[in-house]
Amino acid sequence: MTLQSSMSVEEYDRQLRHECGVFGCVASGPWPTNTDVSQVICLGLLALQHRGQESAGIAMSEGDNHTQFKVKKGMGLVTNLFSDDAVKNLKGNLGIGHTRYSTSAGSEEVNCQPFVVHSAHGALAVAHNGELFNAGRLRRMVLARGVGLSTHSDSELITQALCLNPPDIEIDGPDWPARIRHFMELTKLSYSLVIMEKDRIFGVRDPYGNRPLCIGRMMSLTDTDKEEGWVVSSESCGFLSIGARYIRDVYPGEIVELTRDGFQTISIMGRPHNRPQAFCIFEYVYFARPDSIYEGQMVYSVRLRCGIMLARESLVEADIVSSVPESGTAAAHGFSTETNIPFVEVLYKNRYIGRTFIQPSARLRKLGVAKKFGAIAENVAGKRMILIDDSIVRGNTMGPIIKLLRDAGATEVHIRVASPPLKFTCNMGINIPTRDELIANRMTNDQLAKHIGADSLAYLSVEGLRAAVIDKMPNKNSKEIGHCTACLTGEYPEELSF
Structure with missing residues (x-):
């Protein structure tokens, strides 16, 4: 790629x-x-x-x-x-x-x-x-x-x-x-x-x-x-x-x-x-549009339940819940509903940046996230916040986002990820980086939190993700139900053949 x-x-x-x-x-x-x-x-x-x-x-x-x-x-x-x-x-x-x-x-x-x-x-x-x-x-x-x-x-x-x-x-x-x-x-x-x-x-x-x-x-x-x-x-x-x-x-x-x-x-x-079947579980987490239907259920509803499960697993005291737009928004609403911590928008996404050109200027490249996101300062200043994202791959983007929020006055930023850590390559159609590039293979949660400048960091568990996917599935008790979690667990449906 x-x-x-x-x-x-x-x-x-x-x-x-x-x-x-x-x-x-x-x-x-x-x-x-x-x-x-x-x-x-x-x-x-x-x-x-x-x-x-x-x-x-x-x-x-x-x-x-x-x-x-x-x-x-x-x-x-x-x-x-x-x-x-x-x-x-x-x-x-x-x-x-x-x-x-x-x-x-x-x-x-x-x-x-x-x-x-x-x-x-x-x-x-x-x-x-x-x-x-x-x-x-x-x-x-x-x-x-x-x-x-x-x-x-x-x-x-x-x-x-x-x-x-x-x-x-x-x-x-x-x-x-x-x-x-x-x-x-x-x-x-x-x-x-x-x-x-x-x-x-x-x-x-x-x-x-x-x-x-x-x-x-x-x-x-x-x-x-x-x-x-x-x-x-x-x-x-x-x-x-x-x-x-x-x-x-x-x-x-x-x-x-x-x-x-x-x-x-x-x-x-x-x-x-x-x-068993092996439908890619990351379709629910990341790939599909939220208004698509898989296995008899809306993708948005699954992402909402991921946020609910995440709140049950890794709650922390905070004043507001928010998301990195728009990828973590459904899960953030689920987290907010489960905890009664209000959902508040803290980042504005400039939709005219990012898919038009690669900026060759070293200065503007270093601005990175600041070109694409703006912090809504009135919603951020003096607040302890939980920021939800759908996944962390290399870990290069979250640090600048956290700095942007701290510069706007956030007193605490706790990162919660609405999926388990990516640890393995896919080999079935998803171009996941090599294992050495995946940040979850190089750092513990505490190490990553320190690396990106967060007060804490936690992922949704594999069991929590499976529960969120299966919970409202019309035929959830069928023995045919099964999902591929190879990128999370290393358990592939079949042995890779060259």
Whole structure:
């Protein structure tokens, strides 16, 4: 992952660079459709922009007997790439889209998705969220079969693997469901895929359900009983903006098929040795938009409960509770509700700084956080405060924030983190820094508090996080429920294979 010109130094220090967003849409009824499918996909990608800001792309098909896809992709934000004219030129009855942060491959235009190939069985377009746990072994297999690869992206690797004829399985020509099942046998995680061929889209989620994927139904804005299409998306947060209703998550191991007639389950692949599901728990903590729905519950509500659990575990006397905007705000409200300590805003975030340029001036770079945040002095002066954040990665940003608050008159600043300490790399689609870079591996809580100038510091426990996630889950007593905590505990769903 390279430092992007759209990201400030302080943001790079603080952020986890995460995965990607995938989106697909099929218009219902007779084709050609009156539904602006490309416009729907563009709006869907805008809603998923937080999942990837390096590149974006859309591939469109007119369906039926058409064998060519219309494709536009490139580096940059969705709004920069897709003008009104660009979207209008992407005509079609179905299509898929992608927003990207780089993980396994570099930040270059050649790695932009969706990937499109022309196989013996027709054109195929693939968009991928995640990172293959056994990409090295799968890559060697594909190369040994005589297939050349133009990138180091495991997303291209998936595309090529789908087109290969399995050596030990008889597949009848363009039987894409059989090819997808064979791919899923080769690698169990981590991926959510949208795959488009001529007149249909497949939504695919790995057997562990590590990465999110959900289905929505588009209804007419003038006739609420009239169906206009089906969508599949990494998150449900954009459904309202396109007039769609959240239906359900794609199940772990499920292949769903979306056509003009609706959606159906093609098959569901089980996990080896009856292992539990392993949905990424950090989706709740950090990655997802708060208005998305996962596992039948709103992400915002889980973050609120994280704050409640944090208050129960690590309360300290204080006059006010606040947050680093906006990442810790939901948890801060939960903390405030549980303790009856009032929530008060103490930081103003300048939204016009940080994603426009990297300031080369050494003086302005040293100002760092002061360029991005302003302290609301009247709310801070003379106060003992608890400041909530969602995570601490390298620990480079919190110190300047605390200094900013002390300069504004805060008498005590106690840091509470609404997630457990990050101690391990991910290897499944989240670009977490190396273990040596993670501050929790170098300092105890007391040492870190002293390092950043806080009066105290405490994290939410792993047990507290699990409780916050599971507490209101509709099927919380199911034996199928399980979450990946590898970055927190080092316990991976499967052994990493090279």
